[in-house]
Amino acid sequence: MNSEKNKKPVLELKNLHKSFGDNHVLKGFNLKLFEGENLVIMGKSGSGKSVMVKCLVGLIQPDKGSITINDEDIITLGHKELDILRTEIGFLFQGSALYDSMTVRENLEFPLRRHKDKIENFQGTEILVKEALENVGLSNAIDLMPAELSGGMQRRVALARALILKPKIIMYDEPTTGLDPITAKEIILLMRNIQKKYHTSSLIITHDVDCARVISNRMILLVDGINYAEGSFEELSNSSDPQVQAFFKN
Amino acid sequence: MIFQLLMDKTSTILTRTKSFFAEIGDMTLFAGRFFREVFSPPFEFTELLRQCYNMGNRSLLLVGVTGFILGLVFTLQSRPTLMQFGAQSWMASMVSLSIVREIGPVIIALICAGRIGSGIGAELGSMRVTEQIDAMEVSGTNPFKYLVITRIVATTLMLPLLIIMGDTIALLGSAIVENLKGDVSFLLYFNQVFDALRFSDILPATVKSVFFGFAIGLVGCYKGYNCSKGTVGVGEASNSAVVYISMLLFVIDFIAVFVTDIFF
Ligand SMILES: Nc1ncnc2c1ncn2[C@@H]1O[C@H](COP(=O)(O)OP(=O)(O)OP(=O)(O)O)[C@@H](O)[C@H]1O
Ligand SMILES: [Mg+2]
Numbered sequence: 155m156n157s158e159k160n161k162k163p164v165l166e167l168k169n170l171h172k173s174f175g176d177n178h179v180l181k182g183f184n185l186k187l188f189e190g191e192n193l194v195i196m197g198k199s200g201s202g203k204s205v206m207v208k209c210l211v212g213l214i215q216p217d218k219g220s221i222t223i224n225d226e227d228i229i230t231l232g233h234k235e236l237d238i239l240r241t242e243i244g245f246l247f248q249g250s251a252l253y254d255s256m257t258v259r260e261n262l263e264f265p266l267r268r269h270k271d272k273i274e275n276f277q278g279t280e281i282l283v284k285e286a287l288e289n290v291g292l293s294n295a296i297d298l299m300p301a302e303l304s305g306g307m308q309r310r311v312a313l314a315r316a317l318i319l320k321p322k323i324i325m326y327d328e329p330t331t332g333l334d335p336i337t338a339k340e341i342i343l344l345m346r347n348i349q350k351k352y353h354t355s356s357l358i359i360t361h362d363v364d365c366a367r368v369i370s371n372r373m374i375l376l377v378d379g380i381n382y383a384e385g386s387f388e389e390l391s392n393s394s395d396p397q398v399q400a401f402f403k404n
Numbered sequence: 405m406i407f408q409l410l411m412d413k414t415s416t417i418l419t420r421t422k423s424f425f426a427e428i429g430d431m432t433l434f435a436g437r438f439f440r441e442v443f444s445p446p447f448e449f450t451e452l453l454r455q456c457y458n459m460g461n462r463s464l465l466l467v468g469v470t471g472f473i474l475g476l477v478f479t480l481q482s483r484p485t486l487m488q489f490g491a492q493s494w495m496a497s498m499v500s501l502s503i504v505r506e507i508g509p510v511i512i513a514l515i516c517a518g519r520i521g522s523g524i525g526a527e528l529g530s531m532r533v534t535e536q537i538d539a540m541e542v543s544g545t546n547p548f549k550y551l552v553i554t555r556i557v558a559t560t561l562m563l564p565l566l567i568i569m570g571d572t573i574a575l576l577g578s579a580i581v582e583n584l585k586g587d588v589s590f591l592l593y594f595n596q597v598f599d600a601l602r603f604s605d606i607l608p609a610t611v612k613s614v615f616f617g618f619a620i621g622l623v624g625c626y627k628g629y630n631c632s633k634g635t636v637g638v639g640e641a642s643n644s645a646v647v648y649i650s651m652l653l654f655v656i657d658f659i660a661v662f663v664t665d666i667f668f
Contacts, residue, residue, distance in 0.1 A: 237544040240542055240543070243542075245542045252536070254536070268543070
């Protein structure tokens with residue numbers, strides 16, 4: 155924990171504000187993600203977690219605040235530079251967001267099409283796609299359509315798609331929500347393996363206390379649009395603050 | 405009381421009118437973005453071809469059947485009137501002129517508004533709602549180029565082709581009626597058709613159908629791409645796409661007739 159304090163963050167959010175009309179969602183949220191760590195963000199439904207990560211990848215323009223990833227300011231970045239930076243970031247959408255007019259193979263090839271230069275270092279798309287599917291244990295689903303897969307399988311394909319460019323930073327928006335406990339555990343193990351294998355930094359948004367316990371190095375609680383509490387899983391779960399306690403009680 | 409009611413009605417009408425014009429404004433901006441991005445690389449040729457193929461393929465049968473029935477019915481209905489004046493020999497030129505200049509393009513464009521326009525609205529709408537468009541953006545592909553520009557260009561290219569095909573089939577239907585009821589041979593009928601049609605009939609109609617195609621693609625994409633959240637939004641997008649396109653088609657037709665009148 156202390157050693158991380160001296161490290162440089164790969165991703166930093168300062169004083170982030172975002173409102174939709176009268177709905178003030180984020181009111182000065184701060185966050186630092188250090189290299190190689192798993193940072194878990196917890197917060198109630200509707201507290202603005204998805205809005206926050208979408209700001210991070212430039213899908214939503216924040217009203218105020220700064221976002222730096224790898225020393226680059228996301229908000230002022232041009233389209234081209236932003237696209238290059240985005241190859242370093244994997245994003246798992248809350249609802250999987252697979253392209254439903256394409257097969258699993260085409261879904262996985264899609265992120266590669268604009269980044270041919272990046273693939274040249276690898277062995278070609280075919281091998282990359284197969285490897286990504288093997289990582290999530292779905293090699294035999296390669297020619298199926300997303301509609302033919304179960305929810306858990308879709309989530310795993312989405313995970314494979316998010317990881318196919320071997321990003322340095324991965325953002326998971328509720329990776330285990332809506333899955334049965336066994337599949338959820340599989341996904342968590344998968345995330346851990348990938349983190350070990352490629353030494354990525356991950357930002358994980360979840361409601362799932364078990365998931366947080368297994369995977370987190372550090373946690374941030376998002377309450378009322380700000381980072382309400384911060385610390386390791388043990389620190390937070392033993393906190394006396396009733397607002398913090400509410401997250402850990404079953 | 406009545407005064408109050410009147411005030412309420414007027415204010416709802418005013419807000420509706422305002423949001424209608426706001427929407428027209430947004431659509432114009434959307435069209436502006438299309439023209440800004442359509443000529444700048446990267447170009448999505450594969451996707452464009454796929455869209456052209458899909459649109460043509462999906463509408464072929466519908467346009468063919470509609471065109472055939474159109475020609476058939478139009479000829480059957482006009483026969484008695486023309487016969488009263490002993491003017492059956494004008495049948496071929498009358499039918500060909502009205503179908504090629506006006507009825508063919510408008511009817512086929514309306515059919516395609518229902519078939520293609522609503523399809524685009526629903527498809528892009530559901531992609532927006534399920535965050536597929538966001539996912540594209542994150543993976544470094546400009547969704548506006550990949551989804552919107554390819555579709556608008558495809559409708560603009562395909563609609564004139566579909567209309568020419570529909571017109572031809574309509575004339576075929578008309579020829580069949582004339583052949584059965586009036587003992588006019590196919591050869592004679594089509595000779596009369598080609599005598600009647602001039603360059604100044606075909607060119608404006610084709611130019612008009614290019615605009616029809618553009619309108620169908622533009623409004624369908626606009627409605628789908630800016631779909632509001634939820635599945636209700638998807639239905640709404642595809643539905644209002646058809647309504648707006650149909651209105652726009654008549655406006656374009658109206659303008660086209662005026663312009664044609666000046667030049668030809
Ligand atoms: N595009 C949008 N337009 C208007 N309001 C929005 C938009 N996106 C999100 N909101 C609002 O922002 C708030 C936060 O939404 P968000 O999706 O970030 O919640 P969340 O913390 O991810 O919740 P959950 O755990 O249920 O996913 C909600 O009140 C929502 O109504
Ligand atoms: Mg969310």
